[in-house]
Amino acid sequence: MDPRVVELHRRAAARGDVIPLAGGLPAEELLPRAALAAVIAEAARDPDALQYGWPEGHEIVRAWIARRLRERGMQVDADDVIVTAGAQQALALAAPELAHGAISAGAATYPAALDAFAAADVAVTCDARAEAHYVIPGASNPSGVDLVEPVRAELLASACVIADEAYVELRFDGRVPPPLAAAAPDRVWHVGTVSKTLGPGLRIGWLVPPRGRRAAALARKQAADLQTCGLSQLALARLVDAIDCDAQLARARRQYALRATRLLEALHVHAPSLAIAEPEGGFSLWCETGDGGDELALLEAALAHGVSLDPGHIFRPDATAGPAAFRVCFSYAAPDQLDEGARRIAAALAAWEASGRCAAAPRASGGAPRCAPRSPSTT
Numbered sequence: 001m002d003p004r005v006v007e008l009h010r011r012a013a014a015r016g017d018v019i020p021l022a023g024g025l026p027a028e029e030l031l032p033r034a035a036l037a038a039v040i041a042e043a044a045r046d047p048d049a050l051q052y053g054w055p056e057g058h059e060i061v062r063a064w065i066a067r068r069l070r071e072r073g074m075q076v077d078a079d080d081v082i083v084t085a086g087a088q089q090a091l092a093l094a095a096p097e098l099a100h101g102a103i104s105a106g107a108a109t110y111p112a113a114l115d116a117f118a119a120a121d122v123a124v125t126c127d128a129r130a131e132a133h134y135v136i137p138g139a140s141n142p143s144g145v146d147l148v149e150p151v152r153a154e155l156l157a158s159a160c161v162i163a164d165e166a167y168v169e170l171r172f173d174g175r176v177p178p179p180l181a182a183a184a185p186d187r188v189w190h191v192g193t194v195s196k197t198l199g200p201g202l203r204i205g206w207l208v209p210p211r212g213r214r215a216a217a218l219a220r221k222q223a224a225d226l227q228t229c230g231l232s233q234l235a236l237a238r239l240v241d242a243i244d245c246d247a248q249l250a251r252a253r254r255q256y257a258l259r260a261t262r263l264l265e266a267l268h269v270h271a272p273s274l275a276i277a278e279p280e281g282g283f284s285l286w287c288e289t290g291d292g293g294d295e296l297a298l299l300e301a302a303l304a305h306g307v308s309l310d311p312g313h314i315f316r317p318d319a320t321a322g323p324a325a326f327r328v329c330f331s332y333a334a335p336d337q338l339d340e341g342a343r344r345i346a347a348a349l350a351a352w353e354a355s356g357r358c359a360a361a362p363r364a365s366g367g368a369p370r371c372a373p374r375s376p377s378t379t
């Protein structure tokens with residue numbers, strides 16, 4: 001991640017007057033805090049909670065993950081699953097498979113995936129003809145559009161796919177496609193997480209590597225951190241027994257769909273010149289300005305107008321490609337802040353254009369080179 005963006009977001013977080021449309025956080029009120037509080041003391045009393053465990057994770061958690069994946073049509077059992085510290089660690093464990101090679105990630109993608117590939121010395125390209133692909137099925141980050149379904153067959157014919165299914169259960173229409181790995185388990189690395197639905201603070205995600213690569217991935221997991229937090233795993237195991245996960249998901253989909261519509265409509269009213277893809281799910285909108293320009297300066301203008309956004313260059317493998325763009329999230333700000341947030345975005349865009357900074361060297365100051373070190377923050 002571009003450290004200048006991290007610094008600006010840190011400073012904005014310390015202010016009380018910024019409408020938070022950056023960062024990709026789930027809605028506070030959709031997280032099962034009370035249910036977690038009710039089970040956590042019991043989890044702490046489990047003898048395994050404070051002990052070392054196996055690097056693949058607790059069997060009870062792996063069994064739950066495998067069952068949910070089987071319900072979606074994938075032939076998988078608990079022994080195929082590695083419990084990780086979020087989807088982010090799953091990406092970090094998968095990436096070294098491609099070390100010194102290249103992976104295609106589309107024109108704009110999840111910034112910390114770019115970080116994980118850079119850390120593993122994997123070049124990221126926008127070239128769709130590459131042999132390896134990183135994709136976000138169901139609803140992508142940043143656009144919320146399913147970019148996988150239309151090219152599913154081509155993807156499955158490639159040598160290696162890392163399928164990051166972080167948002168797959170958060171499509172607004174409730175369609176949850178089968179895991180990509182169900183169709184090509186020998187080539188697809190399946191990545192999942194509870195971060196978007198039950199809470200990122202739990203730091204529980206998972207990796208299902210192709211069977212022949214499981215031992216290597218598990219060795220990397222052990223070398224990285226020995227095991228995923230035992231207390232968190234045991235709390236999750238109790239939490240998913242205590243709540244109705246499908247009802248929780250249905251509620252989240254409804255809420256996020258309403259918020260998406262609200263922000264999209266407000267941006268159409270206040271900033272009609274933006275090109276915005278209609279999201280099918282996820283947490284965010286991807287907005288293209290049609291101009292070239294310095295997206296970091298756009299973030300500065302936004303913060304000066306009391307709203308945050310994520311500048312487009314952090315999402316792009318090729319920071320110089322495409323028009324100036326930014327991501328705004330509808331997931332975290334209060335729903336009644338979204339209209340005002342859009343109004344402030346429009347004012348920031350006008351100021352950015354008036355300052356002439358939108359015509360400054362396109363993304364020269366904003367563009368982190370492809371393999372530049374990135375900060376560990378996520379968006």
Ligand code: PMP
Nearest residue numbers: 086087088110141166193195379
């Ligand atoms: N993948 C995508 C597409 C994401 O947007 C994120 C978080 N923003 C992650 C992975 C990381 O999720 P986790 O909290 O499970 O590490």
